[in-house]
Amino acid sequence: MEQKIVFKEEARKDFLDADGNVDFQKVQARWNELAKVKVSLGNKYFTPEVVEQVKKLSAADQHRFLDVMMGGLANDDSSVGVYATRPEDYDVFSFYLQPLIRDYHKIEGETKQEHDWNIPVDEYLLTKIDPKLEKVSMRARVARNVKGWNLPPLMSKEERINFENKMVQAFENFDIKGKYHSLTPGHKNQITQEQADELIKRHFLFNDMTTDNHLTSSGVASDWPYGRGIWISDDETKMIWVGEEDQLRIISIVQGNDLGKVDQSLYQLLTGIEKSGLEFAEHPVYGVVTTCPTNMGTGKRQSILGKFPNITNGGKDEKKLKDIARQFGLQARGMGGEHSAMDHEGTADISPSARFGVTEAVVTRRLYEGLIKLYEIEAQLGKEQQQA
Numbered sequence: 001m002e003q004k005i006v007f008k009e010e011a012r013k014d015f016l017d018a019d020g021n022v023d024f025q026k027v028q029a030r031w032n033e034l035a036k037v038k039v040s041l042g043n044k045y046f047t048p049e050v051v052e053q054v055k056k057l058s059a060a061d062q063h064r065f066l067d068v069m070m071g072g073l074a075n076d077d078s079s080v081g082v083y084a085t086r087p088e089d090y091d092v093f094s095f096y097l098q099p100l101i102r103d104y105h106k107i108e109g110e111t112k113q114e115h116d117w118n119i120p121v122d123e124y125l126l127t128k129i130d131p132k133l134e135k136v137s138m139r140a141r142v143a144r145n146v147k148g149w150n151l152p153p154l155m156s157k158e159e160r161i162n163f164e165n166k167m168v169q170a171f172e173n174f175d176i177k178g179k180y181h182s183l184t185p186g187h188k189n190q191i192t193q194e195q196a197d198e199l200i201k202r203h204f205l206f207n208d209m210t211t212d213n214h215l216t217s218s219g220v221a222s223d224w225p226y227g228r229g230i231w232i233s234d235d236e237t238k239m240i241w242v243g244e245e246d247q248l249r250i251i252s253i254v255q256g257n258d259l260g261k262v263d264q265s266l267y268q269l270l271t272g273i274e275k276s277g278l279e280f281a282e283h284p285v286y287g288v289v290t291t292c293p294t295n296m297g298t299g300k301r302q303s304i305l306g307k308f309p310n311i312t313n314g315g316k317d318e319k320k321l322k323d324i325a326r327q328f329g330l331q332a333r334g335m336g337g338e339h340s341a342m343d344h345e346g347t348a349d350i351s352p353s354a355r356f357g358v359t360e361a362v363v364t365r366r367l368y369e370g371l372i373k374l375y376e377i378e379a380q381l382g383k384e385q386q387q388a
């Protein structure tokens with residue numbers, strides 16, 4: 001099936017009856033069709049029992065339930081295919097989302113998210129793995145949403161603009177000095193397309209969201225580019241995305257070899273934002289509330305950009321690196337973010353997959369321990385190739 005760009009309002013029409021109510025038979029028929037190509041988690045957990053439960057909810061909640069599934073229904077390559085539209089979706093639709101979250105994060109038994117930012121400096125040194133890893137691009141980000149606001153799939157254009165302006169005010173009173181760059185037409189901080197492209201090239205800014213059908217069909221990319229932008233600290237090591245998949249993505253990028261340093265920088269930024277009075281949406285069990293259930297828990301993704309020319313055979317075999325990384329609980333992405341390609345040196349973005357049921361400190365440790373194994377295999381293959 002060919003993927004094209006479709007926005008939420010258009011995509012959801014296929015699942016309504018003549019009176020404009022959600023038609024769950026049409027939803028089921030679509031999931032059955034998609035199952036011939038790939039079974040997303042959204043599809044797997046849409047059971048007859050779930051339909052019985054959702055039919056007991058109000059018409060408005062049924063519409064929101066359809067919104068939650070839209071990304072999965074409109075794409076044949078989704079692995080998860082589900083986005084929350086409001087923090088309370090995780091409770092209102094728990095009969096659907098809870099088993100899905102447990103499955104994705106491989107949670108058995110009870111789990112309550114714990115936080116721990118005690119991450120040592122001078123311990124996770126990449127130069128201990130290989131002295132050549134002196135200057136590596138290290139990144140850590142956390143996803144956050146602010147209490148009392150809809151999540152991006154449900155925000156109206158006005159809400160997106162108001163949220164951005166609320167953040168601009170917060171940035172103006174920030175201890176850390178920096179500048180906000182807006183993509184919103186007519187905004188006082190608006191930047192040009194060329195400036196935006198340059199920020200994307202430098203890995204600071206996110207891509208045009210309307211080029212990704214997962215984001216358009218779910219409503220995450222609606223009203224683009226209104227309410228979108230990035231704050232960048234004067235020293236260019238700290239950034240905050242506004243209006244992407246989550247209302248906020250709080251990020252640090254540091255060039256160096258001590259993984260603990262990027263955490264230190266990120267934590268400084270995070271506590272700076274908390275001091276500005278923003279209260280983030282949290283769930284008593286799942287921890288940090290995020291739009292995509294894959295980010296629940298810590299919302300933290302920590303990565304390095306590393307070269308793996310031997311494993312990838314000069315960038316030609318990305319799958320091999322992805323498969324090996326998976327064995328160590330890591331994910332390998334291309335150089336420009338998820339779904340992008342690696343280069344001829346096999347440069348990849350390597351990060352631990354787990355975000356829920358682990359603490360922030362464990363995410364860093366897992367990255368370090370996984371990298372030890374990955375670089376060991378890379379070096380071994382290099383030796384074998386030299387001998388051959």
Ligand SMILES: Nc1ncnc2c1ncn2[C@@H]1O[C@H](COP(=O)(O)OP(=O)(O)OP(=O)(O)O)[C@@H](O)[C@H]1O
Pocket residue numbers: 137138139141200203204205206245249253301303304305333334335336337338349
């Ligand atoms: N270690 C790193 N150093 C510099 N840039 C990085 C690093 N890791 C990732 N990036 C860049 O960050 C940008 C965002 O990547 P991407 O969208 O995959 O991740 P994300 O912000 O964690 O969000 P999501 O997981 O929701 O996709 C991309 O340009 C990517 O290349």
